[in-house]
Amino acid sequence: MISSTLLVLLLIPTVLGWGKEGHYVVCKITQEYLSEDALFAVKQLLPDSAHGDLAALCSWPDEIRFHYQYCRDCHDSDGRKHKGTFVLVTFCWGCTSAPTCWFYRRPRWKLDNSSLAIQRNITDIWSNDVSIWEHCAHNYTACPYWYASESVSLACKFAYRNTTPGSTLKDEYFLSRLPIMEKRLAQGGVRLAAILNRIFTSKTGIAQA
Ligand SMILES: *[C@@H]1O[C@H](CO)[C@@H](O)[C@H](O)[C@H]1NC(C)=O
Ligand SMILES: *[C@@H]1O[C@H](CO)[C@@H](O)[C@H](O)[C@H]1NC(C)=O
Ligand SMILES: *[C@@H]1O[C@H](CO)[C@@H](O)[C@H](O)[C@H]1NC(C)=O
Secondary structure, rough: OOHHHHHHHHHHHHOOOOOHHHHHHHHHHHHOOOOHHHHHHHHOOOOOOHOOOOHHHHOOOHHHHHHOOOHOOOEEEEEEEEEOOOEEEEEEEEOOOOOOOEEEEEEOOHHHHHHHHHHHHHHHHHOHHHHHHHOOOOOOOOOHHHHHHHHHHHHHHHHOOOOOOOEEEHHHHHHHHHHHHHHHHHHHHHHHHHHHHHHHHOOOOOOOO
């Protein structure tokens, strides 16, 4: 039962469409904010191959979804080609056989550096926001509903705004959206930690970094 709960939680970020690297960063952040009890429980559930690192497993849904038709359709899908320090990304939206696609070429992320930089900002500039991000008490609607609603709103306001389907997006596109994306990764990490802490400890909220 507990392991299926964890599985469902691990799938949540996929719904938000981070992709493999985003999931890794979210889980790196999450692990830093787990309470002692939650960290213990998570480590018990991880396979040996993860070496106690939650992030090692967080991209699993990205890997399996290409094997299942229902996972591929009706979802932001992306294809990546790695070329040196750049990644060519195609992202498509739509449930039809002719989805709308965009393309862009972005620098390859230094994933551990990104997680650390985001964690620094959680401590330095977003510390007052953390309790709002993780808040989900006395609320009769499932928390991920709100998180997904935020994503939909941001997708319309920023991700798909002023983009022409079929076009190749430039650095200007990527760089102007990057701060929003980094904040969403921070929120994802904090929220997943808060959820796991709620499940595995009597204490609520994230552990102090
Ligand atoms: C990224 O991390 C490496 C090793 O941890 C470090 O040497 C490097 O300076 C970092 N780069 C940035 C841009 O922070
Ligand atoms: C951290 O915050 C600073 C100041 O707002 C911003 O310039 C920077 O891009 C942020 N970095 C990350 C990784 O969120
Ligand atoms: C539930 O939580 C969300 C986000 O924290 C908030 O916007 C919403 O107003 C809350 N709903 C209720 C009924 O408290």
